[in-house]
Every structure is written in C-alpha cells, then in structure tokens.
Amino acid sequence: MHNKSEQISELTQLNEDLENYFANTIIPQLFVDAQLTLRKFTPPAMKQFTLKNEYIGKPMEEIKENFRYPTIIENIKNVIATGKILEKEIQTIDMRWFQMNILPYIIRKENRTDGVIITFVDITSRIRDLKEQERMLAENELLLDTIAHDIKNPIHALGLTVQMIKKLTEGNMENFPFLMDSLEVSLLDMKKVVEDLVDSHWQRQRYQAAEELLDFQSILEDVRLTLSHQVLETGAVITHNINVPEITFVRRKLRSVLYNLLSNAIKYTPSERSPEINVCTEECNGYIVISVSDNGIGMSAEEQQLIFKKFQRLKTDTEGSGVGLYLVNTIVSSAGGKIEIESETGSGSVFRVYFKIDYEGDRKP
Structure with a gap:
C-alpha cells in the first residue's frame, strides 16, 4: 500500500x-x-x-x-x-x-x-540569409564572368601593341607614337571596364544585413538545435542564466558568435567527461555581456594570445579550420565590442563577449 x-x-x-x-x-x-x-x-x-x-x-x-x-x-x-x-x-x-x-x-x-x-x-530568417548569400555569390560569379569577358578585348589589343613595339628598330620609329597611344587607349579601356562594373554593379548589389531587436533565448535555442548532433554524441549539458533577454544586433552574426563559442566548448572538452556549458547575459558598464563558460581543456596565457588569429588552431586532433574564433572576434570588434578570456590549462574557459549598448536606439538604460 x-x-x-x-x-x-x-x-x-x-x-x-x-x-x-x-x-x-x-x-x-x-x-x-x-x-x-x-x-x-x-x-x-x-x-x-x-x-x-x-x-x-x-x-x-x-x-x-x-x-x-x-x-x-x-x-x-x-x-x-x-x-x-x-x-x-x-x-x-x-x-x-x-x-x-x-x-x-x-x-x-x-x-x-x-x-x-x-x-x-x-528558421525563416536563417533561410532568408542563406538565400541572400547564395544570390550574392551568384552575382559575384556573374560579375567575374562579365569582367573576364569585357576585359578580353583591351588585353588582346594591349598584347598586340606590345608585340609590335618589340619589332620596332632604330631606323623605323615613325609608328612609335601611334603604338604608345594604342597602349594608353587599351589601359584606359581596361580601367573603365573595372570601374564601371565595380562601382555601378558591385557596390549597388552589396549585401547589407540589418540590425533588429532579438530575443536572446530564441537565438540560443536555435543554436542549440543546430548543435543537436554534437550535444547528443557528447552528452553535453547547456544551461543558461538570461538576465538581459533582448539585444539589438544582426541576427545571423549573433547566431554565428554563439554557434562558434558553443561548438568550441563542446569540441574542446576531454572525451572522458561530458561538456558542461553555461551561457549568461548581463549588463555591465554600457555593454551587454554574453558569457560562455565550459569545463573543457582550458588554455595557457600564451595560447590565449593566438586563438583569434586566422587559421590558428590550438589542437590538430579536432575538426575545424581555425577560422571560427577569428570570425567571432571580427564580428564583435567591427560592432565596437570586445572579447575577454578567463582560462587555465585543464580548468575550463570563460569567454565574455561585450556588445556596446546603443542608448540612442530602442534599448534605454
């Protein structure tokens, strides 16, 4: 009973x-x-x-x-x-x-x-971003094809002129001024092709992502689902403490920052223990601070100086190209923010990402 x-x-x-x-x-x-x-x-x-x-x-x-x-x-x-x-x-x-x-x-x-x-x-916005990037890549390829096509004629003319100059002799220089004019015309034609295409097409079609007011926890859930395979394989536990629920930023860029930090936290945890990751947001001295802490392998002071360099990898026995943290640092720095690291070898790491608050925008102190 x-x-x-x-x-x-x-x-x-x-x-x-x-x-x-x-x-x-x-x-x-x-x-x-x-x-x-x-x-x-x-x-x-x-x-x-x-x-x-x-x-x-x-x-x-x-x-x-x-x-x-x-x-x-x-x-x-x-x-x-x-x-x-x-x-x-x-x-x-x-x-x-x-x-x-x-x-x-x-x-x-x-x-x-x-x-x-x-x-x-x-993930409508994510798919929209991907489609926009695909469109941009397609336009880039078209731009390169157009440049290659339109620049062939002046290059061909330039080559013929150079060959004719080479055949000139000291007693046969009456054509030299004409050939020099041809060189100048060919160079001007090449310059015009590049300027017209780059200025009128490339700059006009350049992709500009817009900032928006984002729900941080929704972005975190999106990233967590993107990493679901790694979470399942490693038994990773991701917890959060959201003290600032909203942030004004470019959606795909914030997602990229979180994805790279969480992915690294999972990737650089020893196989004998499950990753334990905590994500926290707070406001501090004019910044929204996103902290990502883990129980991974940690880093020495020397390694911390290297990790944001392009193609720099601390471990070669894990997947990756060494671009992720370089990208994170570029995104944050370009937005007027900064990144701090607290870590010791064998004792895990804490990455603190500082996003500057725009008090003229929607968020007020």
Missing part, C-alpha cells in the same frame, strides 16, 4: 514537472501519443499554429491542416515505428521555414515508443 502511494506521488510529481515544462518553454512543442492523438502543446505552439485547448485529445488527422505541413502524420508514424529521431527543415504553405525535430517518447521500463515530442524552431 505504501509503495502504491509512493508511485502515485512520483507520477503526480512527474506530471507536474511535465506540465511546468510545457507551460514555460519558449519554443513551439507538441506531445502526440502512439495513437496519433494530440496530448499537450506549449503556449508558443498555440500561437504559431492557432491551436485551441479543445484540440487536446483529438486525433492529429482532424487538426493536421493547422500545421500547414502535409506529411507531418507520416513523419510521426515513421518515428514511432523506428524509434529514431527525425530532423528536417520544412516549409509550410504560408512560406515560413521551420527546423522540425520529432523525438520518440520512450517508455524505458517497457522499451517501447509511446508517442513523439515535436519541436518547431522558426
């Missing part, structure tokens, strides 16, 4: 924990059982997919149109049948992009899948 009471108490507590989790998470999530019935959803999911409380307990077949993604039921069935995580980028019929993760909900004592938990992260 006593054991039964304890079991009921334990189940009540677990249910309470689950209710609290679903009520407080900031990302859209669904819990669908093995009979394809919607059991729970988070408040962001209610907002994102226009869900109502009365939908709880209904078959997904009846409400699938809310998710505007035609194969969601087939995807759920596949995860329940295989017990394997499904991760994919999807586009809904309202033209928004999401990273959808479907995770099996496993009853471990019975070793069976009793449903799925589905997470949606809006």
Whole structure:
C-alpha cells in the first residue's frame, strides 16, 4: 500500500514537472501519443499554429491542416515505428521555414515508443540569409564572368601593341607614337571596364544585413538545435542564466558568435567527461555581456594570445579550420565590442563577449 502511494506521488510529481515544462518553454512543442492523438502543446505552439485547448485529445488527422505541413502524420508514424529521431527543415504553405525535430517518447521500463515530442524552431530568417548569400555569390560569379569577358578585348589589343613595339628598330620609329597611344587607349579601356562594373554593379548589389531587436533565448535555442548532433554524441549539458533577454544586433552574426563559442566548448572538452556549458547575459558598464563558460581543456596565457588569429588552431586532433574564433572576434570588434578570456590549462574557459549598448536606439538604460 505504501509503495502504491509512493508511485502515485512520483507520477503526480512527474506530471507536474511535465506540465511546468510545457507551460514555460519558449519554443513551439507538441506531445502526440502512439495513437496519433494530440496530448499537450506549449503556449508558443498555440500561437504559431492557432491551436485551441479543445484540440487536446483529438486525433492529429482532424487538426493536421493547422500545421500547414502535409506529411507531418507520416513523419510521426515513421518515428514511432523506428524509434529514431527525425530532423528536417520544412516549409509550410504560408512560406515560413521551420527546423522540425520529432523525438520518440520512450517508455524505458517497457522499451517501447509511446508517442513523439515535436519541436518547431522558426528558421525563416536563417533561410532568408542563406538565400541572400547564395544570390550574392551568384552575382559575384556573374560579375567575374562579365569582367573576364569585357576585359578580353583591351588585353588582346594591349598584347598586340606590345608585340609590335618589340619589332620596332632604330631606323623605323615613325609608328612609335601611334603604338604608345594604342597602349594608353587599351589601359584606359581596361580601367573603365573595372570601374564601371565595380562601382555601378558591385557596390549597388552589396549585401547589407540589418540590425533588429532579438530575443536572446530564441537565438540560443536555435543554436542549440543546430548543435543537436554534437550535444547528443557528447552528452553535453547547456544551461543558461538570461538576465538581459533582448539585444539589438544582426541576427545571423549573433547566431554565428554563439554557434562558434558553443561548438568550441563542446569540441574542446576531454572525451572522458561530458561538456558542461553555461551561457549568461548581463549588463555591465554600457555593454551587454554574453558569457560562455565550459569545463573543457582550458588554455595557457600564451595560447590565449593566438586563438583569434586566422587559421590558428590550438589542437590538430579536432575538426575545424581555425577560422571560427577569428570570425567571432571580427564580428564583435567591427560592432565596437570586445572579447575577454578567463582560462587555465585543464580548468575550463570563460569567454565574455561585450556588445556596446546603443542608448540612442530602442534599448534605454
């Protein structure tokens, strides 16, 4: 009898924990059982997919149109049948992009899948950035092709003129002024091609990313999902303490800063222990400070002087090109910020990234 009471108490507590989790998470999530019935959803999911409380307990077949993604039921069935995580980028019929993760909900004592938990992260802005970068690369290639094409004629003329000058003799210099004029014309033509293309096309099409007011925790969740494979493989635990919830910055640049710092924290933790990473935000002396601390291998004072140099890697037995921290430093420095490091060999590291607060903008002290 006593054991039964304890079991009921334990189940009540677990249910309470689950209710609290679903009520407080900031990302859209669904819990669908093995009979394809919607059991729970988070408040962001209610907002994102226009869900109502009365939908709880209904078959997904009846409400699938809310998710505007035609194969969601087939995807759920596949995860329940295989017990394997499904991760994919999807586009809904309202033209928004999401990273959808479907995770099996496993009853471990019975070793069976009793449903799925589905997470949606809006990556529309990320996809837009990628498409813009693809467009920019395509335009760069077109620009180079155009330059190569348009500059052929003056280069060819220049080569012919040089050959003719070489054939001149001391007694046959009457054509020299004409040939020099031809050289000058060819050089001017080359200069005009480059200036016209670069000034009128390249500068006009140059990509400029705009700053916006960002929810820091949403960016962190986005990065965490991007690193989900590394987190799963290493057993990494990422915690956070968000004291400043919003920051005005370029979305893709802030994501890049966080991604590189978290990725390195996971990568440079000894294999015999799981990475433990904490991300904190606070305001300090006119800066928003993002701190990323880890329990990794740490660095000596000499190594700390090298890590922000391009192509510089402290360890050669890990993947990477040595560009990540160089990129982070470039992004932060260009925005008027700075980076500080606190680290000792074998004792982990703390990276503090300082973003200068613009008191003339939306954020006021």
